[in-house]
Amino acid sequence: MTSAARPAPAPGPDQALHPAPPAVGARLARARAAARRHRADLLVGLLFVAFAGWLTHRLWPAPGTRMLALNPADQTLYEWFLALDARALRGDLSLVTDRLNAPDGVNLLANTSVVALGMPLAPVTLAFGAPVTFALLVAGDLAGTAVAWYLLFSRVLGARRLAAALGAALCGFGPGMVSQSNGHLHMTAQWLVPVIVWLVVRLLRAADPAGRPDGPDRRRMASSAVGLAAVVSVQVFVGEEVLFLTALTLAVMAVGYGLADRELARRALPGFAGGLLCAAGLALLVLAYPLWVQFAGPQGVADGMFPAAYFSADLTGWVRLSALTVFGSPESVRLTTGPAEFTTFLGWPLLLVAAGCAVWSGRRALVRAIVAAALVMAALALGPEVVAGGERTGVPGPYALLDGLPVVDGALPTRFALAVLPLVGAVLTLAVHRALREPGPARRLVPLAVGAALLSVFPTPLPTVDRPPLPEFVTGGHWRQCVRPGGVLVPVPTATPRDPGPMRWATAAGVEFGMPEGFFIGPYGRGGSATMGTWQRPTSALLADVARRGVPPAVGDGQRRQAARDVAAWRASCVALTDDAPHATALRRTLEALFGPGTRVADAWTWRFSPA
Structure with a gap:
């Protein structure tokens, strides 16, 4: 019997009787690729959570017996706020409480009462106590901020995972974030900031009619504006100072981006501005009463109480390393107002690498806008008068133009530097992403340089002390x-x-x-x-x-x-x-x-x- 006459073999147990349609195979391939991406993203998130746990491990396993050594007073205050926030489950939703400063009371919105943190975690507080909730938030804010920036860099910027992880690590665990973890929950809870940035970018893309015969995507613009209003409203109850710094940074970036890409600005500005106004109006509807309580209600205050000249960043602090890093010196404390305010202190290695990455990627309009915003925020952090090496120079700083303005005086100048961290992180991300796509020595040199620069600001665990026992x-x-x-x-x-x-x-x-x-x-x-x-x-x-x-x-x-x-x-x-x-x-x-x-x-x- 010839081979041509042989019967076809019966289908084996692994063979389909009918071949799968090409569309099904493509969908399966996409599903497998998505699963691989999600596994990688999950791994990055778990690494960030583990690192945040290591930084705060001295508070555990019994937060009720340990407390932060560098700022115990603020920890005491925040634990009291968290215990008060937990009373929301019992129907206590007042924005002015009589449980402190009796009988006058305390205006919670005039204080950093982190209502939007304490209320969701009320079950934890009631079950295990405010010290446990505080310790969870210290670690969770750092990890959550890093994860949120990672998702923004990888999904919105389209950066490769390694590039996004390196940039996000600086955003979540940079010197300013670690130092603010010493008692300032409202400043480290920045995980909504990347969401705000994403919604603003989404609004801009929807407002740009390029490539769409029907013009701007109005449905997407409306959903972006509503989402932005909702997230901004929540952020007010997390930390208004972070929201103010975010808004100012985005405003500077918008101007810089518009100047760098004037054609885009011409096309998208009307719809983009209209969407922002719509978001602001919706947020104001939600926040009108709370803001009235904060500024004009019982025990409310309409001004800031911290002198800008005192809470200013030292110019030399930018090139020094924080005392809370492996390579930092305790002497750096004299260049700041306290261990919770190492908001600059990026050091020469990171500054030089960031500058090199910016120059290498500087032809992009986005990079130029980022650099412009970073320089403006860094300059404003110097306060109304430039201080160098602990000495006043008599040179007025750019902040002098804003000093005394309503709302602005509620933000400490030195904290303007916190906005520089994610901007530098974005520059590093874009540079590493470009390097990984190009052949030649840059493919290895850029990631290695960025990794070495990040190691120079590697943080140490937060120091703790024994908590005084309660009677x-x-x-x-x-x-x-x-x-x-x-x-x-x-x-x-x-x-x-x-x-x-x-x-x-x-x-x-x-x-x-x-x-x-x-x-x-x-x-x-x-x-x-x-x-x-x-x-x-x-x-x-x-x-x-x-x-x-x-x-x-x-x-x-x-x-x-x-x-x-x-x-x-x-x-x-x-x-x-x-x-x-x-x-x-x-x-x-x-x-x-x-x-x-x-x-x-x-x-x-x-x-x-x-x-x-």
Whole structure:
């Protein structure tokens, strides 16, 4: 039998009886490719999460026993905010609270109360405590910001994953971000910024009629404007300072991009501007009442309280390395206002590599717009007068043109430098992406140079210390014997901006009682201007002096009458002195001279009153 006459073999078990249509095979190929991309993206995200966990590992495994060493006061404040935010699950949605600075209260929007962070994590706070929520947010903000920028660079810019990961690593874990992690949750929660950028880019692309016979994509423009309004509204309740810096940076970039590509500006400007105005109008509808509360409502403030001349970046700080990096020097602290404000400190290696990448890629309109925005924000960070090496030069900085303007004075000049991080990250991403697409030495040299530059700012884990233990009077719930829920408890000494420690009592108790004075921003300056905290009433000032010096004062009828007036003004139900208070014996003698014998409750002495 010849081969031509042989019967065809029967189909095997792996063979289809009918060949798959070409379209099905193409869809399967695309699905496999998408799965590979998602696996790679997931791996990058997990690496960012792991790195953020390593940076914050000293807060674990028990955040209730550890706290940040470099800025414990701000951590105390934010934990109190998180405990208060958790009360939203119980129906407490007020934007002005009476649980601090009793009886006047505190305007939450005039303070960085991170409402949009605390409310979603309320179940965690109620189940495990505010310290756990705080530790999760410190790590989550860093990782979330890096992941968001990675997705923007890889999906919107179309950069290769390695290029996007390198740029995003700087955006999420750069010197400014790590230093702000020391107690400034509102500044490190930047994971919505790439979403805002994406929506602005989406709006611009939809407004450009090039290549579309029907003109601008109005449906896409409308959805972009609505989405932008929604994200901006949420960001207001996360951190307004970050939103302001984002808006200013994008405005500078828009001008720079328009000048670099005037044909695009001519085509897209009408629709793009209209979309932005629509987004602003929609956001204003949502935010009108909250903004009125913030600036004109009870305990609201309309100005910033931090002097721009003091909170300015030192010019030499740009070429130094942060003390919170592996190669940094502790001496760099003298060039900034504190360990939470290493917002510049990129160092020579990273600056030189970034400049080289910008020159190499500089023919692109996008790169020129990015460089222009970076230079403007870096210049504004220098404040109203340029400081170099800790010395004032007398040279006015560009910020002097903005100094004192409404809204602007609420942002610290040195934090303008935070906007430079993602801009530099974008330049590095574009350069590495181009290098990976080209043959020749640049394919290896550029990624290696960028990687080495990023290693020069490699951060160290956030330093921590043991958290002072809370008194049994608080942790055991014994405070309920002294003050009803919702009433006012006066700790001795009272909380102050310099020492807000007693606010931890209220945090541990779920903010079920109020406290006088404390750490917050309020309208207690001249003409209702913003101040940090409020003035101490005579009795709290007297007790603070005893706690500081350990010397009981002579107490007469005048002091006793004043103490009665102060307790009535606070509407206090209870005054409590715990055994761990400084100079507790001297304080007890003073309190007995003011109010008579106290009542022992657990590890505290208490004095009860009937508030009016």
